[in-house]
Amino acid sequence: MTRKNTKKNSSSNKEISALKKKIFAFLKKPDYKPASQEKLFSLCGISSQHRNAAIDAITELLTEGSIEIKNKKISLPTGKKSNNVTGSISVHPRGFGFVTPESKYNIDGDVFIPKPFMNGAIDKDVVEIEIVSKKFSDKGPEGVVKEIIERTRKTILGVIFDKENEVFLAYSHILKESKIVHVKPFTKTPLKLGDIVILKVQDWSSYPRKLTADVVNILSHIKKPSSDIETALVEYGLSDTFPQGVIKEAEKFPKEPKKEDLEDRFDLTKEETFTIDPDTASIVGEELPEKLIEIDSDIYGINTKFVEDCYPSEDGTTNRNLKSDLTKREKSRLKTIFNDIAYTRFIENEQEEPQID
CATH class of the missing domain: 2.40.50.140 (Nucleic acid-binding proteins)
Structure with a gap:
């Protein structure tokens, strides 16, 4: 009788040991987020048949200090x-x-x-x-x-493209998930569609679900290409001055090219030139957002159905994730839609700059 119980306990111990290894390995995954015991068992694929042994495994891991439970959620110890x-x-x-x-x-x-x-x-x-x-x-x-x-970046750059009730909407390229920023009205100067604004985010806790910011300054307007360099400097936090060592090195070069430098070269400086890109061309920095919180038909217009197909909704939520199998042409069309919304779609004409009251 004693021998039979010993054999049973030995088998149970092996099961618990195997489950400990399985659970601990799962907790070490880089994308694991603290979960309840039942949720963890489900994620690990532990059936109800092995539930009691899994509970024993959790108990032993806790006793060893290999895991911790905070707010009824299991994770690796912070200190380890x-x-x-x-x-x-x-x-x-x-x-x-x-x-x-x-x-x-x-x-x-x-x-x-x-x-x-x-x-x-x-x-x-x-x-x-x-x-x-x-x-x-x-x-x-x-x-x-x-x-x-x-968040060391105190400000971000955005382009005003729409208004909902008393809140303006801006598109911020620097953001990597939801690129839409809700902007409070600027008291100094009325905002216009297409304004390039410097925004100060007061609270990042709700990002990427929603991000609200105040206008610090109106930097320029999208119809003023002469400000592109200044805009890029602000957006990417670049310096507008060169180190002294670079300046001294540049001063060694002549201001005009030498004659031998021009040999076998055709001068096109007085000719009008242009390039034609295919509709599948990709511009560096125009990556698509991974998620959209909602798709408003008032913003996307006739493109609403296409955008919805590219960003199918998660079950039971309003979150929409970008499909992983989009074709190059679909990606190109999405980029065009987003750029139109952010930069030109709501600009009424080239002569006037209407204000949004």
């Missing part, structure tokens, strides 16, 4: 995330990023963050990341953004 580091993130126009770890971590080089693991981070944020792969490739070690510690 040895692969977590903090640093400043630089975001590429195509959506991925590189984090420069703080010097105290003694990590040589940047950590590459793939686009799916940016988790709402924008350029120059201070973030906490988990390094999930220390194997170096051309891009270096890889990680996932776990938390946004500080």
Whole structure:
């Protein structure tokens, strides 16, 4: 009788041990978010037949200090995330990023963050990341953004394209998920469609669901191409001056080209030239937003159905995610639609600049 019980306990212990490994491995996944016990069992594919053993596995993991439970949700202990580091993130126009770890971590080089693991981070944020792969490739070690510690960017640039009741809507290219910003009326000067404005975000907590900002200054208007350089400097936080070393090096070059430099060259400076791009051409920095919260037919007009098809809604929610299998032509059409909305669709004519009262 005793021998029979021992055999049964041994089998149970093996089951618990296997479930501990399975659960712990799942918690270490970079995209795992703290979940309740029942939700975790479901995510791990643990059937009701093994539920009691899974509960024992959770109990043992808790006793060992391998996991913790906060607000009835299970996760790895905060203090044991040895692969977590903090640093400043630089975001590429195509959506991925590189984090420069703080010097105290003694990590040589940047950590590459793939686009799916940016988790709402924008350029120059201070973030906490988990390094999930220390194997170096051309891009270096890889990680996932776990938390946004500080939004160091105090202002963002936006283009006014519409108004809903007393709130203006602006399109901000620097944002990586929802690019629409709700803008409060500017008290100094009435806003106009097409105004390029500097916006100050007071609270990032609701992003990307909704982002509200105040106008700091009206920088320019989209019909004034002469301000493109100034706009780019503000939008990307670039310096408008060169280091002295660069200036001294440039001064070594003559102001006019030498005769030998012009040999075998055809002078086209007085000719009118232009380029023709195919409708599938892609412009760097015009990446599509990954999510849309809602699709308003008043904004998208005849394109509403097409945009809805490209951003199918999640079951039971208003969130819409970009389809992963769009053709180049569909992507190109989407970019055209978004650009028209943000920059030209609501500008009534080239002569007048109507104000929105």
